[in-house]
Amino acid sequence: MNDIVIPRLNTNDATYILVEWLVAERAEVRAGDPVVVVETSKATEELSASADGFVYHLVGPGTECGVGAVVGQIRPQAAAVPVPAPVAVASGAAATDLVITEPARALMAEHGISEERVRALGRRVVRTDAVAELVGSATGTVALGKAQRAVADVVTASHRSVPDAFVAMKVRVDGALALGRELTRRERCLVGLPELLVKAVASLEPRFRHCYAALVGEDRLRLADAAHVGITIDVGTGLRVPVVRDAAARPWRDLATAVMRYRLGAMKGEADARDLRGANIVVALHTDDAVTFAVPIVFPGQVCAVSLGATQRELDLADDGTVTARTVVQLGLAFDHRVINGREAVQFLSAIRELLESPAGLEPLG
Known part of the structure; x- marks a missing residue:
């Protein structure tokens, strides 16, 4: 069994926010696959699986996590065993509350996007890509996705x-x-x-x-x-x-x-x-x-x-x-x-x- 641990991502923050899980509970992953997104004060970062196996969530989206916190586990097989319930959101908000990352809020403020418009997207977690879609709909532009940006870097x-x-x-x-x-x-x-x-x-x-x-x-x-x-x-x-x-x-x-x-x-x-x-x-x-x-x-x-x-x-x-x-x-x-x-x-x-x-x-x- 391998723990999914919050690493130190920068020198400015002692805690980070778990934004979203990229894989479902008990989904199979391979070492190197991205499994969870956490937010720092400056950006969002993907954490990858350290081993092959099946993912178990121990912490729910919106939770504030310190460096070294165990937020999930990767087990060698998807066994029918009890799994601890995900930790509640640290801020005390209900699990159904909207989570907006800090970079997304900064983009909202820059372009005058209200929280009501973001909430209307129907997403549990809102990152900068979602806000960029709203900005694009207003300006007639479309942001390149992460995969395409990676291709663009290689081509360039x-x-x-x-x-x-x-x-x-x-x-x-x-x-x-x-x-x-x-x-x-x-x-x-x-x-x-x-x-x-x-x-x-x-x-x-x-x-x-x-x-x-x-x-x-x-x-x-x-x-x-x-x-x-x-x-x-x-x-x-x-x-x-x-x-x-x-x-x-x-x-x-x-x-x-x-x-x-x-x-x-x-x-x-x-x-x-x-x-x-x-x-x-x-x-x-x-x-x-x-x-x-x-x-x-x-x-x-x-x-x-x-x-x-x-x-x-x-x-x-x-x-x-x-x-x-x-x-x-x-x-x-x-x-x-x-x-x-x-x-x-x-x-x-x-x-x-x-x-x-x-x-x-x-x-x-x-």
């Missing part, structure tokens, strides 16, 4: 620090799609183009080591120990880039199961911080219908990223004049021109294309 850092270039190729994938269907039946898990592409990209690390390296200073590279492939997942709740570690060594079933777990986690709004760290190359998926190709972001600390567009059907004219239909995709490669030159970028992308167009060479990789 990328454009500031990575002098990227881009190349794209058309790839025939009828054979790869047939292999995916065969592997799906055989392994009893979904193997599609994204999984095949992750495996193809990972398998090329020994041949193109610079593409998986990290630039150190101005003139040195730190080579990777293996291909740890990040894969972009966006189900409308913000971009996530979980990592398939040592993807070249993983059997097809293991790789596909990991990717599916990441998709399901994104759909449920769940995330394990450990799954989001350590990528040395990224596969960016843009597979919505009619998306022909996309230029991916090269994340800071990496030197290239591969993009996958949606499948397209087209007619192919053979040398003998025969016309057939085929399925193609556009593969793109954004790369740091300080590390990778255009010729090497084309060779790397061509090697990926060759694997996808030759299932006989792709299947044994898993």
